[in-house]
Amino acid sequence: MRCPSCGYPESKVVDSRSADEGSSIRRRRECLECGNRFTTYERLAEHPILVIKTDGSSEVFDRQKLMRGLLIACAKRPITPEKIEGLIVNLEAELRSTQRTEIKSKDLGDMVLARLAKLDDVAYIRFASVYKDFQSVEEFSQALGELG
Numbered sequence: 792m793r794c795p796s797c798g799y800p801e802s803k804v805v806d807s808r809s810a811d812e813g814s815s816i817r818r819r820r821e822c823l824e825c826g827n828r829f830t831t832y833e834r835l836a837e838h839p840i841l842v843i844k845t846d847g848s849s850e851v852f853d854r855q856k857l858m859r860g861l862l863i864a865c866a867k868r869p870i871t872p873e874k875i876e877g878l879i880v881n882l883e884a885e886l887r888s889t890q891r892t893e894i895k896s897k898d899l900g901d902m903v904l905a906r907l908a909k910l911d912d913v914a915y916i917r918f919a920s921v922y923k924d925f926q927s928v929e930e931f932s933q934a935l936g937e938l939g
């Protein structure tokens with residue numbers, strides 16, 4: 792956050808409060824160079840969420856990747872892509888609302904399954920049978936793709 796007055800790159804935060812119903816944080820900052828005070832808004836939605844795999848490695852939560860996996864799990868089922876997208880939006884909103892920055896891949900899978908259970912039994916079983924053995928959505932997508 793550069794000072795808008797002198798351009799100095801470092802500032803200290805003097806006050807933080809949530810804004811826009813918790814979807815962003817408003818910060819008052821003070822330039823360490825000239826003492827100028829200015830306000831910044833940081834959108835929580837832009838913070839990446841890390842998915843922690845069982846082996847301890849991590850990857851950034853990727854909505855598209857999850858979408859691909861779900862499309863395959865829901866293949867030939869009476870589920871519109873809009874419904875799948877709704878599921879993901881809903882899931883992401885829950886992740887963001889708790890302001891968490893990371894989630895275990897297993898917990899993420901469980902969150903998907905809880906939603907899928909309400910949509911379609913077959914898609915649920917496809918997702919459950921494959922997902923639990925995999926460490927990432929990527930691997931999961933590949934495996935489901937091989938199932939055809």
Ligand SMILES: [Zn+2]
Pocket residue numbers: 794795796797798799822823824825826827
């Ligand atoms: Zn300054």
